[in-house]
Amino acid sequence: MPEEIVIEKGLHQLSPSKLAAFVTCPVMFKARYLLGIKTPVSPSMVLGRAVHAALEKLGRFRQLELEIGLPELILEFNEAFKADIDKESIEVKPDEESKLRAGGEALVKVYFDRFGQERPMASELHLDETLINPVTGEAYQRPVLNGTEPGDLGLYGILDSLLDEGDGLVVVDYKTTSRTSADSTIMLTHRMQLLCYAYLMQRASDKPVKALEIRQLVRKKEPDIAVTRVPIPSKLSYAPMFMAVESLLASLQSGAFLARYGWHCHGTCEGYGLCSPLG
Numbered sequence: 120m121p122e123e124i125v126i127e128k129g130l131h132q133l134s135p136s137k138l139a140a141f142v143t144c145p146v147m148f149k150a151r152y153l154l155g156i157k158t159p160v161s162p163s164m165v166l167g168r169a170v171h172a173a174l175e176k177l178g179r180f181r182q183l184e185l186e187i188g189l190p191e192l193i194l195e196f197n198e199a200f201k202a203d204i205d206k207e208s209i210e211v212k213p214d215e216e217s218k219l220r221a222g223g224e225a226l227v228k229v230y231f232d233r234f235g236q237e238r239p240m241a242s243e244l245h246l247d248e249t250l251i252n253p254v255t256g257e258a259y260q261r262p263v264l265n266g267t268e269p270g271d272l273g274l275y276g277i278l279d280s281l282l283d284e285g286d287g288l289v290v291v292d293y294k295t296t297s298r299t300s301a302d303s304t305i306m307l308t309h310r311m312q313l314l315c316y317a318y319l320m321q322r323a324s325d326k327p328v329k330a331l332e333i334r335q336l337v338r339k340k341e342p343d344i345a346v347t348r349v350p351i352p353s354k355l356s357y358a359p360m361f362m363a364v365e366s367l368l369a370s371l372q373s374g375a376f377l378a379r380y381g382w383h384c385h386g387t388c389e390g391y392g393l394c395s396p397l398g
């Protein structure tokens with residue numbers, strides 16, 4: 120395990136994933152984002168990324184009101200899948216690979232059948248906004264750490280898709296998964312991510328954000344899409360997000376990262392080797 124903490128460039132800004140990791144477990148955050156420990160990429164992660172690439176292509180075409188057919192999207196999926204398998208040097212047995220490919224193609228098809236004609240306002244929208252204290256109006260500052268230049272602390276996120284429904288904007292996020300999560304679970308497990316997206320969008324646009332929508336693409340025998348829409352109240356409180364930001368900055372400053380054991384713990388966690396009191 121590396122002794123010295125190497126601050127990665129990304130610590131100049133926070134992101135929904137970084138905040139969510141810190142809230143889940145500060146040691147996992149430290150392992151992943153300060154020590155740069157990476158969990159090996161699994162074939163299903165590659166599958167999820169390839170499905171995402173196909174959906175991104177669909178969104179970009181539909182945003183420009185261009186037609187695109189299912190065969191082109193399946194091709195996009197397969198090319199992205201192969202390129203990622205090669206890049207990550209993952210060994211997949213041929214029968215497992217064809218099973219994964221068939222599962223991914225089925226997900227792209229089911230998505231295309233349901234949302235193929237939807238016209239997003241933006242697809243893969245990159246947003247970068249300064250974090251401003253909602254009470255004092257002051258901009259949060261980057262932590263004083265080796266390798267981090269002083270300056271305003273930003274929040275950076277990528278929105279999968281953005282819809283304009285006339286009476287407000289809807290932020291859409293895709294998740295590829297092997298089983299459907301209930302709406303209540305989605306709202307709880309993705310609460311930080313949803314708050315971050317709402318914050319980014321409300322700072323970036325004059326139009327109100329009326330809802331956040333998570334589309335679970337579920338890999339099962341009969342592939343399915345489960346949609347959870349979370350309405351945004353006009354007076355949304357960002358307090359949990361800023362409490363997480365402040366707690367993270369305090370941990371970075373003090374160097375103290377507390378392990379948060381729970382149902383999310385597993386042997387492939389990046390922080391697994393750091394968190395055990397028994398060594």
Ligand code: SF4
Pocket residue numbers: 143144145146147378379380381383384385388389390391394395
């Ligand atoms: S395995 Fe360890 S580092 Fe990972 S989430 Fe659990 S307590 Fe945190």
